[in-house]
Amino acid sequence: MGASDPRMTRNLCVVGHGSVGKTTLVEAMLFDAGKTNRMGRVEQGNTVCDFDAEEIKRQISINTSVVHFEHRGCLFNVLDVPGYPDFTGDIRSSMRASDVALVVLCGVAGVEVQTENVWGYAQEFGMPVVFAINRLDRDNADFYRVLEQIREYLSPRAVAVALPIGSQKDFRGLVDLLSGKAYSYAGDGSREFREVPVPKELEGKIGEHRERLVETIVESDEELMTRYLEGEEISAEELKACLRRAIAAREIFPVLPLSASSNVGVLQLLDFAADSCPSPLEMPPRRLVDGSGQEVELRPDPSGPFVALVFKVMVDPYVGKMNYIRVFSGTLRSDQGIYNVNKREEERIPTFKRMVGKEGVDVSEVTVGDVVAVPKLQSPSVGHTLSTKGFDKVFPPLSLPEPVYFVAVEPRSRADEDKLSNALHRMLEEDPTISYRKDPDTGDNVVAGLGDVQLDVMLSRLKDRYGVELEVRTPKVPYRETIKKPSKAQGKYKKQTGGRGQYGDVWIEYQPLPRGAGFEFEERIFGGAVPKQYIPAVEKGLREAMQKGVLAGYPTVDFKAILYDGSYHEVDSSEMAFKIAASLSFKQGVAAANPVLLEPIMNVEVEVPEEYTGDVMGDMNSRRGRIMGMESKGRKQVIKAQVPLAEMFSYAIVLRSMTSGRGSFRMSFSHYEEVPAEIARRIIAEAQREREEEK
Numbered sequence: 001m002g003a004s005d006p007r008m009t010r011n012l013c014v015v016g017h018g019s020v021g022k023t024t025l026v027e028a029m030l031f032d033a034g035k036t037n038r039m040g041r042v043e044q045g046n047t048v049c050d051f052d053a054e055e056i057k058r059q060i061s062i063n064t065s066v067v068h069f070e071h072r073g074c075l076f077n078v079l080d081v082p083g084y085p086d087f088t089g090d091i092r093s094s095m096r097a098s099d100v101a102l103v104v105l106c107g108v109a110g111v112e113v114q115t116e117n118v119w120g121y122a123q124e125f126g127m128p129v130v131f132a133i134n135r136l137d138r139d140n141a142d143f144y145r146v147l148e149q150i151r152e153y154l155s156p157r158a159v160a161v162a163l164p165i166g167s168q169k170d171f172r173g174l175v176d177l178l179s180g181k182a183y184s185y186a187g188d189g190s191r192e193f194r195e196v197p198v199p200k201e202l203e204g205k206i207g208e209h210r211e212r213l214v215e216t217i218v219e220s221d222e223e224l225m226t227r228y229l230e231g232e233e234i235s236a237e238e239l240k241a242c243l244r245r246a247i248a249a250r251e252i253f254p255v256l257p258l259s260a261s262s263n264v265g266v267l268q269l270l271d272f273a274a275d276s277c278p279s280p281l282e283m284p285p286r287r288l289v290d291g292s293g294q295e296v297e298l299r300p301d302p303s304g305p306f307v308a309l310v311f312k313v314m315v316d317p318y319v320g321k322m323n324y325i326r327v328f329s330g331t332l333r334s335d336q337g338i339y340n341v342n343k344r345e346e347e348r349i350p351t352f353k354r355m356v357g358k359e360g361v362d363v364s365e366v367t368v369g370d371v372v373a374v375p376k377l378q379s380p381s382v383g384h385t386l387s388t389k390g391f392d393k394v395f396p397p398l399s400l401p402e403p404v405y406f407v408a409v410e411p412r413s414r415a416d417e418d419k420l421s422n423a424l425h426r427m428l429e430e431d432p433t434i435s436y437r438k439d440p441d442t443g444d445n446v447v448a449g450l451g452d453v454q455l456d457v458m459l460s461r462l463k464d465r466y467g468v469e470l471e472v473r474t475p476k477v478p479y480r481e482t483i484k485k486p487s488k489a490q491g492k493y494k495k496q497t498g499g500r501g502q503y504g505d506v507w508i509e510y511q512p513l514p515r516g517a518g519f520e521f522e523e524r525i526f527g528g529a530v531p532k533q534y535i536p537a538v539e540k541g542l543r544e545a546m547q548k549g550v551l552a553g554y555p556t557v558d559f560k561a562i563l564y565d566g567s568y569h570e571v572d573s574s575e576m577a578f579k580i581a582a583s584l585s586f587k588q589g590v591a592a593a594n595p596v597l598l599e600p601i602m603n604v605e606v607e608v609p610e611e612y613t614g615d616v617m618g619d620m621n622s623r624r625g626r627i628m629g630m631e632s633k634g635r636k637q638v639i640k641a642q643v644p645l646a647e648m649f650s651y652a653i654v655l656r657s658m659t660s661g662r663g664s665f666r667m668s669f670s671h672y673e674e675v676p677a678e679i680a681r682r683i684i685a686e687a688q689r690e691r692e693e694e695k
Contacts, residue, residue: 004370006281009077010076010273010277011077012101013100014026014080014081015101016104016105016112017106017113017114017115019106020083020109021134021135023065024039024047026065027039027040027047027048029269029270032270033270035069048067048357049061050062061081061082063087063314064082064090064093065355067357069356071270072274077369077371079097079371081095085664086449086452087450089400089431089450091117091121099127099278099280100273102129102132105134107146108142110145111154113662116153119154119155128248128278132269133147133258135261141171143164143167150255155253157251158253159252160255160256161276162175162256163177163209163257171264173196173265174257174265174268175198175202177210178210181195182197187262187263188263214228217239220252221246243276244276247276254272256269280369283300285298286328287395288307288394288396289394296393298329300369301330302367302368304330306332306391307386308328309326309383309385310325313382315427321378322373323373323377327368327371333364334352337349340384341384341391345379349377352364353374382429402668403449404666405448405449405649405652408445408474408475410471416470420445422466424436424447426466427461431454433454434448436448439478443476451652475649477646479600480557480672481556481557481598482559483556484596486593487509487510487592489585489589489592492584493505493580494572496572500572503573504574504576504579507563508538508564509562510593512558518557519557521539522560522562524564525563525565529565530568531568533575537575538578538582539582541582550590550591550595552597552683553687554597556590556595559593596680599644600671600672601643601645602648603640603642604648605640606641606663606664607664608664609635609637609659610636612662613630615658615659616655616658617639623643623648626641626642626643627640627641628642
């Protein structure tokens with residue numbers, strides 16, 4: 001199979017809040033286009049799109065799934081994108097690879113938190129948006145209420161292009177406002193529908209909404225606007241052509257009614273996309289960055305340089321690595337090499353595959369607008385630019401949210417430990433919003449992500465795909481210790497073993513330093529009390545000793561050590577002896593300098609709708625947080641606070657619950673601060689118990 005015609009390609013990403021019926025809508029599209037002979041059901045685990053074992057088990061989309069089908073001469077590439085906020089990396093990457101965002105809303109719930117989020121991403125990427133109000137056959141569903149929410153919360157330029165016939169359980173069809181035609185469906189999930197007379201009870205609403213639609217369309221075209229104001233009738237063909245241009249320019253955001261589960265209105269949605277959504281050739285140029293960091297334009301030209309974006313990577317232990325790409329410029333055959341511009345590596349292409357869920361059809365050539373999978377390429381990662389050798393421009397890095405949910409993992413066995421690194425590396429290739437590191441302070445293997453569901457899925461996959469079983473717990477807090485007053489202490493090490501002995505003797509003064517100053521060492525030896533060749537050993541002994549403080553074994557920081565006196569033996573003194581002497585002095589001197597425990601304090605910014613600010617601020621206070629300020633950001637409030645890290649490990653889950661998923665936060669390290677005495681006593685006691693258990 002050869003390349004497609006970019007003029008007849010439509011690239012849609014189906015996005016929105018979780019559980020609004022996005023996957024069911026894509027299943028209905030496949031069925032109506034004749035690609036499948038049945039509609040898959042999420043609750044039955046038999047959908048084309050949710051084929052991963054974790055998706056079937058949880059009944060939510062976890063990965064972006066790609067399907068292609070033909071409808072009215074157009075090739076549709078449709079991306080079924082997860083709705084859960086834990087998978088924001090996949091959402092943003094998939095939207096950047098598409099042309100039009102099909103934002104699905106529930107006819108009952110209306111505008112929800114992820115609706116607002118994906119609307120924001122579409123604005124960021126400059127994407128045209130089409131709204132589909134789904135589930136209009138549900139109790140309490142109301143197309144007009146949700147339409148008003150879209151206008152109020154997202155854009156006043158959202159306009160209905162069709163109106164529903166009937167409501168709730170009686171929702172059975174729709175009226176196309178431009179053609180004036182009405183369609184009635186069987187409503188049983190079949191493809192059966194027929195053209196019917198426009199219901200008389202809708203004539204008033206049709207007139208009102210058609211007038212608003214026509215006015216919004218002609219506002220985007222000066223000539224049509226003049227003719228319209230002069231009272232001239234604008235033909236449906238002219239309005240449709242203008243509507244298409246206005247959608248591509250983000251001047252109009254069409255709204256359609258439907259019920260995916262009963263297959264009402266889905267064919268009209270496909271017809272509308274074929275007629276009115278822009279082709280890849282009608283999209284504005286994309287931005288690339290050259291070697292000097294300057295932005296350059298990439299136009300969607302089939303004859304231009306071949307440039308594609310890797311927007312999704314899937315790694316299967318049996319099938320291997322599958323790279324999903326979107327072609328933005330040029331044409332390439334599968335017998336040509338492909339070049340990873342980011343890594344400057346060239347690889348052979350086994351084939352291109354047009355995907356329908358997990359199944360693929362080989363194609364020999366790809367061009368502008370194609371969305372295909374390329375198996376077995378080893379070098380690409382999500383966000384990489386693919387081209388032909390000699391091309392030196394790349395897509396800018398995609399801004400991804402920072403991890404806010406952390407767990408510590410420990411392999412259950414030595415065999416698990418041996419397999420862990422390779423398995424984690426493969427998992428991180430699939431999802432760049434997950435990170436893994438060995439904490440140098442606590443020794444924990446810390447896995448971080450955007451939420452508990454994301455990490456739970458990852459851990460399940462590690463077990464099922466790679467046979468790695470892990471114990472999971474809350475990470476240890478990297479506490480520190482410091483001193484609050486000066487002290488002096490001798491450290492004397494003397495050992496006689498029959499032959500040559502060991503002798504080192506130092507006097508060291510300890511002084512507290514400002515928070516964040518670290519460690520300073522100074523020597524004030526006069527008269528050779530400690531020979532110069534042993535002074536580095538004294539500093540080394542202190543640096544090693546300070547790694548395990550006297551209170552709870554945490555590193556000691558923010559102090560100055562001054563070596564001011566000591567003694568030595570001409571024969572028995574050595575570097576080792578002075579190193580040990582320094583550590584003895586440290587233990588005594590720090591213990592006498594009023595040692596205290598320090599904890600990391602984080603800068604936290606919480607973004608929530610105004611109605612939740614009181615609850616969030618109260619919760620922050622309960623976490624020993626200090627509110628530093630608050631500012632407005634659109635319809636939301638941003639609460640700025642400083643909170644101990646120890647109180648923040650589960651905050652992602654708590655905030656989601658407290659704000660019905662509408663809150664988000666980010667966190668960064670600020671400084672270390674003294675732990676309150678009561679909490680410090682508990683931490684020290686716990687550390688002592690652990691030391692005793694290790695003995």
